[in-house]
Amino acid sequence: MHSPRPGFRAVSKFESLFAYEKPLTDGYKLLPFRFTPFDDQNYVLTNQVGEFLVLDRPTVETFVRHHLPADNPAYNDLKSKHFLLDSDSSVGIDLLALKARTKLRRFANFTGLHMFVVSLRCDHSCPYCQVSRQSDDKIAYDMSTETAEKSLELVFRSPSPNIKIEFQGGEPLLNFPLIKFIVERAKSINELQKRNLQFVIATNLANINDEMLEFCRVHNILISTSLDGPADLHNKNRPRPGNDSYQRTIEGINRVRSTLGRNQVNALMTTSKASLGRVKDIIDEYVRQDFNGIFLRTMSPYGFAIKTKWYEAYHSNEWLKFYFDGLDYILELNRAGHVFVEYYAAIILAKMLTPFEPGFVDLRSPAGIGIGAIIYNYDGDVYASDEGRMLAEMGDKTFLLGNVHKNTYEEIILSDALLAPIEESFAASVPMCTDCAFEPFCGANPVFHHATTGDFVGHKPTSEFCEKSMGIFRHLIELMRSDVEVRRIFTKWANQAC
Amino acid sequence: MSHSLTFSKQAYSLEAIKRAAYRFSDRLSVEIIPHDEVTECVCSFLNVCSDDEAQRTLASFRTEVLDHDLRLTIAKETEPMRNAILAYAFSKTGLQGSE
Numbered sequence: 297m298h299s300p301r302p303g304f305r306a307v308s309k310f311e312s313l314f315a316y317e318k319p320l321t322d323g324y325k326l327l328p329f330r331f332t333p334f335d336d337q338n339y340v341l342t343n344q345v346g347e348f349l350v351l352d353r354p355t356v357e358t359f360v361r362h363h364l365p366a367d368n369p370a371y372n373d374l375k376s377k378h379f380l381l382d383s384d385s386s387v388g389i390d391l392l393a394l395k396a397r398t399k400l401r402r403f404a405n406f407t408g409l410h411m412f413v414v415s416l417r418c419d420h421s422c423p424y425c426q427v428s429r430q431s432d433d434k435i436a437y438d439m440s441t442e443t444a445e446k447s448l449e450l451v452f453r454s455p456s457p458n459i460k461i462e463f464q465g466g467e468p469l470l471n472f473p474l475i476k477f478i479v480e481r482a483k484s485i486n487e488l489q490k491r492n493l494q495f496v497i498a499t500n501l502a503n504i505n506d507e508m509l510e511f512c513r514v515h516n517i518l519i520s521t522s523l524d525g526p527a528d529l530h531n532k533n534r535p536r537p538g539n540d541s542y543q544r545t546i547e548g549i550n551r552v553r554s555t556l557g558r559n560q561v562n563a564l565m566t567t568s569k570a571s572l573g574r575v576k577d578i579i580d581e582y583v584r585q586d587f588n589g590i591f592l593r594t595m596s597p598y599g600f601a602i603k604t605k606w607y608e609a610y611h612s613n614e615w616l617k618f619y620f621d622g623l624d625y626i627l628e629l630n631r632a633g634h635v636f637v638e639y640y641a642a643i644i645l646a647k648m649l650t651p652f653e654p655g656f657v658d659l660r661s662p663a664g665i666g667i668g669a670i671i672y673n674y675d676g677d678v679y680a681s682d683e684g685r686m687l688a689e690m691g692d693k694t695f696l697l698g699n700v701h702k703n704t705y706e707e708i709i710l711s712d713a714l715l716a717p718i719e720e721s722f723a724a725s726v727p728m729c730t731d732c733a734f735e736p737f738c739g740a741n742p743v744f745h746h747a748t749t750g751d752f753v754g755h756k757p758t759s760e761f762c763e764k765s766m767g768i769f770r771h772l773i774e775l776m777r778s779d780v781e782v783r784r785i786f787t788k789w790a791n792q793a794c
Numbered sequence: 795m796s797h798s799l800t801f802s803k804q805a806y807s808l809e810a811i812k813r814a815a816y817r818f819s820d821r822l823s824v825e826i827i828p829h830d831e832v833t834e835c836v837c838s839f840l841n842v843c844s845d846d847e848a849q850r851t852l853a854s855f856r857t858e859v860l861d862h863d864l865r866l867t868i869a870k871e872t873e874p875m876r877n878a879i880l881a882y883a884f885s886k887t888g889l890q891g892s893e
Contacts, residue, residue, distance in 0.1 A: 328872040328879070330865070344879060360864050381875075389875075393882040727816050731865050757820035 323362060324375075324382040327392065331356055332733035339733075340773060345395040346647050346736030347377040350777060395651040402655045403662070407454040409669035411462045411682055412447060412478060414439045415471035416674050420500055420536045424568055424595055424606045438471045439674040444478050446700035447672035451482070452489055453705040459486075462496040462520075464671070464682065469499050472508055479515050496520055501548025502536065509555040519552050521545060523563040523585065525571060525578035533568050549585060558586070566593050567618060569609035575622040579636075583629070589637030592622050594764065597747050598686035612760045616767045623771070630785045637789050641772060645790035647737045648772070652794040657681065659739035659765075661723035666697065666714040676700045680714050683743040694746060717742035717752040728756040734769045795839070797852055800832040801859060808833060810862035818855055 327343060334340040339356050342348045351359075351370055358364050359380075364371055366382075374380045378392045416437035418425075451459060461482060463475050479495055486493045495517040512519065524530040527542040534541040552561040563585075565571075565578060575592070582590045594615045597607050622638065629636045646654045657664035665680035672678055676699045679685040684695025695717070698708040708714075721742035723729040729738070744761050745754030756762050776783045801811060808826070811833055815824035825836040837855065839848060 325875070326868055326871050328876040329868065331861070333861075344876065357864065360867060389879060389882065393879050396879055727813070731813065731862065755819070757817060 324364075324380040326360065326362075327378050327381055327388070329379050330731060330733040330735065332731075334770065334773070340770075341379060342733045342736050343378045344392065344736075345378070345399050345651060348648060348733070348773065349373055349377055349379070350773065398651045399653045402653050403667070405456045405458065406667055407670050408456040408458045408655075409460050409462060409657075410447075410451045410454070411464050411669065411671040412439065412444070412468075413464050413466065413671065413674045413685065414444075414468045414474045414478070416466040417470045418465055418467040418500075419470070419502055420467070420534055420541060422534045424533065424566055437466065437674055439474055439672075439676075441474065441477055443672070443674070443676040443700060444474055445481065446676065447678075448478065448482055448485060450670075450672070450678070450700060450705050450708065452485055452491075456491070458492045458494075460494045460496060462498060464498050466674075467500055467503065468497055469503050469508060476511060479511075479517070483515070494518070499548075500534070500536075500541065500545065501552070502541065502544040504548050504551065509551060512552075512560075513556050517556075517560075519556070519561040521549065521561060521563050522565070523549075523581065524565045524568070525574060526581045529570060529574060529577065532570055533566070546585065559588075563587060564591055564593060566595055567610075567615060568595065568606060572610060572614055572618050575618050576625050579622060579625055579629075583634070583636065588635070589639050589642070590622075590626075591639040592619050593640070594619075596683065596686075597744065598683055598690070612764050612767075616764060616771075619768065620771055623775075627775075627782060627785065631781065637792065639793070641768070641786070642789040642793035644737055644768065644772060645786045646793040649787055649790040650794050654793050656739075658741055658744075659737070661721075661729075661735070661738065661740040662718050663721055663740040663742050665695065665717065665743060666709065667718065670697075672700060676702075678703075678708050680717070681743055683747070687743070687747060692747075695743060717746070721745070721752045726753050726756070728762075732766075734766055737769050738765050797837045797848065799835045799837060799852060799856065801835070802832055803828075804831075806833065806859055806863055807866060810859050810866055811835060813862040813865075814855060814858040817858055818851075821851055822855065824855075 329341050329343045331339045331341045334350055337352050338350050339353055340348055340350050341356065349370070355364070355368070355370050358368075359370070359374065364374070371380075375382065375385055375388075378388055378395075381388050451461065461478065463478075468475060475497065482493060482495075495515060496519070497512070497517055498520045501519070501521050511517070522534065523545055524533040530542040530545070531539050536544075549561055549563070563582070565582075571578060579590055594612075595607050595609075623641060626636055626638050643654045643656045643659065646652055647659070653660075655664070655668060657668050660668055665684065669681060670678065671680075671682050671685050673685055673688075677685075677688070678697045678700060679688060680695040680697055687694065688696055695713060697703075697711045697713050703711075718740075721740035723735050723738060723740050726740070729735050729740075732738070741761055742752035745759065746752055748760065749755060754761070772786070776786055808828065811826055815822070815826060815835065818824065821840055823838045823840060825838075827834040827836065835855075837852065839851070843851070
């Protein structure tokens with residue numbers, strides 16, 4: 297038998313079995329975590345960075361009372377997911393701190409999404425529209441070059457290394473000359489600023505022409521459009537003169553793809569009452585149009601959706617059934633070999649299954665208003681979010697931060713209209729959220745709660761936002777628990793959403 | 795109709811009971827009355843329900859109080875660790891003050 301060389305210590309590839317059989321007497325320390333009932337027998341537990349476990353209630357209580365033996369099947373899960381610390385988990389704190397820093401790093405970057413309402417005019421008259429539009433002959437509702445210039449000064453005051461400028465409306469292409477001005481001016485400013493600069497036009501595509509497409513190609517501009525489903529449903533939801541919205545949208549998508557490339561156009565849908573029984577038709581339409589996925593979106597309680605009472609047309613339970621049916625169908629497609637993603641689930645799964653924070657504004661705490669996304673209205677008013685602008689169109693200017701012609705960057709960003717809702721709605725210090733195991737996946741959403749209850753926090757036991765969000769969180773976890781194949785598919789979605 | 799539940803002051807904190815009462819405020823209006831040895835909760839149902847439903851809700855409320863008691867135990871025990879992890883997480887970012 298050879299003796300080891302001096303300075304050389306023989307190591308085995310694996311620890312001995314004994315190393316894993318921790319004696320009870322060593323004990324363990326609890327690491328911070330939350331728990332919430334999951335079903336009649338089980339609780340879901342989440343740690344500080346959103347890693348989760350589902351355990352039965354007696355195990356949770358035994359664990360919290362420091363009586364869980366190391367040979368309990370749950371012990372290693374609790375240890376590997378940073379719910380406990382024992383004498384041989386010395387890297388546990390380092391790993392947890394690294395994951396916490398990764399989760400929170402987006403906040404330090406500050407505002408990355410800057411939305412410009414270049415025109416409030418629109419050729420559509422969608423009853424669920426979240427913006428009170430004006431008819432398309434009123435030039436008074438277009439943004440001026442002076443307002444755009446002042447807004448761009450504020451955009452580049454954000455410290456974010458990534459700046460995305462999104463053109464919104466109304467229908468932004470009705471003021472295409474201003475889009476050209478903003479893109480060219482922003483790129484000129486960026487020659488010195490050296491940010492990662494991106495542009496998106498949110499358009500119904502009804503009026504896109506060759507000049508616009510060529511400009512988008514030259515400047516690498518992404519297109520985001522609306523597609524609510526097959527022709528009859530889309531045209532019912534999105535009326536316009538000639539009742540040809542669907543035809544124009546599909547033609548527009550094809551033209552964008554042939555000029556800019558297949559992945560330069562994305563589509564969003566909104567769920568109306570008429571959509572409820574038709575989730576498969578809607579998904580089939582997205583598959584037929586060769587999209588890689590779909591974002592199943594509920595209606596929002598703002599603008600015309602309130603005036604026309606379309607928002608009240610269905611209850612959150614009905615929407616959840618629509619969403620779950622859609623998710624089941626999408627999973628069927630994936631099992632059959634067709635890779636197709638539900639993007640809202642993918643955002644949540646990224647929070648559940650990765651150390652990264654995807655930064656979706658509605659699912660952030662502190663809220664993403666102002667500090668994640670900000671909106672410059674056609675008249676120079678600055679709002680904390682697109683939804684805040686929609687409320688203002690209804691007469692509620694709670695989220696008006698200032699005006700680009702009258703206020704400085706400091707006055708706008710440090711205004712009470714921004715700081716108060718962010719501070720008050722911070723989920724870690726809100727009743728019920730502070731104890732909720734789903735908090736790492738959820739968001740503060742002060743604009744929604746203000747719109748529906750009159751305060752930034754809302755009443756969580758009756759909050760529709762809570763009901764929908766927790767319904768989805770539970771469903772996603774249950775699907776992963778009951779089917780390994782689903783877990784594999786969801787992990788892929790999560791990694792794509794980061 | 796109201797129902798009275800009592801919780802030993804030795805076993806359950808007022809904080810745990812208040813949190814449970816808030817959580818159940820979509821179903822129950824809870825009046826919390828501290829006595830010498832116990833805390834009494836007078837629970838009134840917001841909507842009409844059967845006796846069975848009422849008993850199930852009250853049993854769930856008791857479990858919820860126990861859950862909050864455990865949560866408070868976790869929060870108290872892990873507070874230094876929680877602060878340490880966040881301090882450590884940001885220790886190299888240069889974002890902390892110099893104090």
